[in-house]
Amino acid sequence: MEEVYVNVSHLDSDDKITSRKQTGPRSSESRFHGAVVLCLGLLSVFLLAGLIGLAVHYYNSMQCSATEVSAVKNNLTELLQASYDKILSLFEERDLLRTISKHMENNLTELRAQLTAMTEKSDWPKDRCCPAGWKMFGRTCYLLSVDSGSWDKGRQDCRDRGADLVVIDSREEQVFLSDLAPVDTWSWIGLTDKEVEGTWKWIDGSSLTTSYWDANQPDNGGGDPNCGEEDCAHIQTGKKITKNWNDLSCDASLRWICEKMA
Template identity: 55%
Template sequence: MEEIYANVEYVKPVDSRPLTNQTGPRSSERRFHGAVVLCLGLLSVFLLAGLIGLGVHYYDVVRGLTEERDLLNANLTETTEELHQQNSDVIRGLTEERDLLNANLTETTKKLHQLQSLSKQKKTCPAGWTMFNYTCYLISTKSDSWENGRQDCRGRGGDLVVIDSHEEQDFLTCIAKQTRWIGLNDREKEGTWKWTDGTLLTQKYWEKEQPDNGGGDPRWGEEDCVTIRPEKTGPNNWNDLSCDASEKWICEKMP
């Protein structure tokens, strides 16, 4: 048998691991990737810092606008209140002036009618009555409530006195001698004083700290009717009193 011989050459395996000092394309690629990562990191840091700065600036702007808005609202509120107060003062002044003009007109009309009546014939007051400025006045001799005093005046053809001039106030202070009912009350609405002829009070002669509606003391009750108190010095001598109190009164009527 023929023998067959084969030559086998041993090939040493090649190590697939890269050498540490390899300087080929792969090493350059890694350095490039590292640089990109570093740049992206720095960019992220700068972006974050920018966002933080922008947030702080935005917060400052919003706070400034909020403070400015609050200041504008406060100024607007103050201005509105001032305008409202000014308007209220103007309206109140015009209302008082209107009431005073109406009172003066009423007084003038009253005196005109008196003069017209006297021009037609000479009139005198009944016995017991006193004339002043073409008007007759009666000083009662008995005491009773405000309403009963008024009924007595009506039964005599007049009514409780309406004081519409400083001269009349001085005259009645002189002849009244003591506390007496006059035709002023706020029985319909507390604080709204009206005379028996329906006119609103304009000329006032209240005592100091009057009217006080009893000062809240239940002993005096509701003080809705008015007396003139000549014992008080000076022209201001009106006092509010309970309408059920017993006092003398002053009647008034045309001659």
């Protein structure tokens, strides 16, 4: 048999050359397709990230708007509730005022009826009046003397007129007498502590319960021997109504105020 020898190294070299010539373009094409796929993948990722970012931003915007709307709603609710409460309060006050007004009206009507009944039943003469020169307050007549003299002289003059020195037994009377004389007029009243020093009594024998002494009065002369004993009281017009009494020597010369029933 005839032996045939083949140059394997030559074939292998050609085959390798052929193989390299055949696989070169295919390899470049594969790399190109791979790059395209990679770019598309990255682009998709970027697009997806952008969409997610937009979605998050939109969601946050919606959340912010919802929060603002909720806050406005709460404020309006509070304002409406406050207005409602105020209206209820005004209605309650109105009803209370109506009740008070009705109650006062009833009381005034009842009081008016009582006064009318008292007037009709009273034996007070309708034509009763004070003598000339006297002034009426309530059912009492008062006279401020023209002359001046001691406390005893003033009391005697009042008695001669069917009266006596005034006894002040109410604040209303005190107010009336404080305006009876011109300003800075000193007038004797029926108050003295002649019997017991420091124990002031009215000429009708009643004890002094409510007084209107001036500051630091009565002081019985303050220890000044020139003043002597100050055992008689007088009222001074033009001073504060609640503080216009003073004690003075009964021999001092003052005007006086007489009092008698009309």
